[in-house]
Amino acid sequence: MVGVLTALSLVLVSIYFRESPGGPLHDVQAAGAAVLRPFQLGAERVSRPFRDLYGWFDGVITAKGENERLRAENQELRRRAIENETAAQEHDELLEALAFRDLPGLHDYRRVNTRVIAHPPSQYEKEIVIAAGSDEGIAVHAPVLSSGTLVGEVTSVTRFHAVVTLISDETSAVSARDLSSGAIGLLEAGSGDSLVLNRVTKDKDVRVGDLIVTAGSRVGRLPSLFPSGIPIGYVSSVGQSDTDPHKQIQVESDVDLSDLYAVTVLVR
């Protein structure tokens, strides 16, 4: 019996691996996921109070220090907001005067807000499953945000679900820009849940606290998957060595990638 089940598991893995995403086994899996969907939504709703309670305790412990930090940050942001409003008005006027043709921006995308119904099953997978799929217009490579911050891209879609690979996954790579210095690099996964901004040369002035956003630029002939200007996180450390031509920049995401419960998918 054990031998039969083990052999059956291996056969399933082999067939699943070899067939295309539209193959029969994938269709059966999608149908099964559709059946499980209401149960997953129910389980997620049941767990919400307990997760909120856990979050409350966690928040209470860190509240005081975070409060002080946020007050200081708020003051700085108010100052920048006033400067940016003036700059934005001038920017729009100049674009109109030049008849400037730009890349698609966030305003060109429709937003699909949805719930996370399955979290990474192990520490190897940095993927989540969301309760919206092709029925909502979601396609592979659609950007996924949480609280306005980039968290991943859609890598697999069924009619009612989609799998989102997080930016902390080792297969993820996002062309990103330092908003302060304009330095462009490639945001990739570091060890654990950390993020690193690679390929930034040593002549760029990148500082701790700088905001990192999507660059929206091409890498070679490949178009960027993400529109420009989506916040990703802040620079948490900058280092450089004599031998490496690039800086070592660590980036911390604005959101907790291991605790997502609702996301927004950008659809064109």
Place this chain on the structure above:
Amino acid sequence: MSVLDVAKVGGLMFAAALFQSSIFGAFKVAGGAADLVLVAVAAVALLRGSIYGSGAGFFAGLVVDTANLGTLGQTSFLLTIAGYWIGRYGETTGRDRSHAPLLSVAVITVLYALASLALHVVLGEPVDARVALVDALLPAVLLNLLLTIPVYALAKRILGPREWRQAEVRLLG
């Protein structure tokens, strides 16, 4: 093997797989996460033996892979072997031992992590061995041990304790 027992095990595994993907997967403590499915498979295997354990592992793995839209059969393969091994332990050395649930869960968590790492490498998927075996393993073992007693008690309440059959054995020679 009664139909009622099979139905109870199936229900238990279904609930465990659902709660694992929807709830426990999101809770991380010190870099590690609990594996409710593995603990539930261990409980069933100790209470009902290796055949039930392997069957429960297979079914739970299928539900997990379907819920997470992961590679079908991957989790089933690991949990089938885990369920069988724990069941054999429960039928032999660990029979009627009070420490059997805790010891089997601790050992199987470590072995499961190693086997899972090996399987991901064989399938060509990128893995961070340091995270899996150094950062996350000890917290995962501790969290699984915390879950063991309530999950085992619940499984025992639902399935009932194991009744060992007395069978006649004819000596050869």
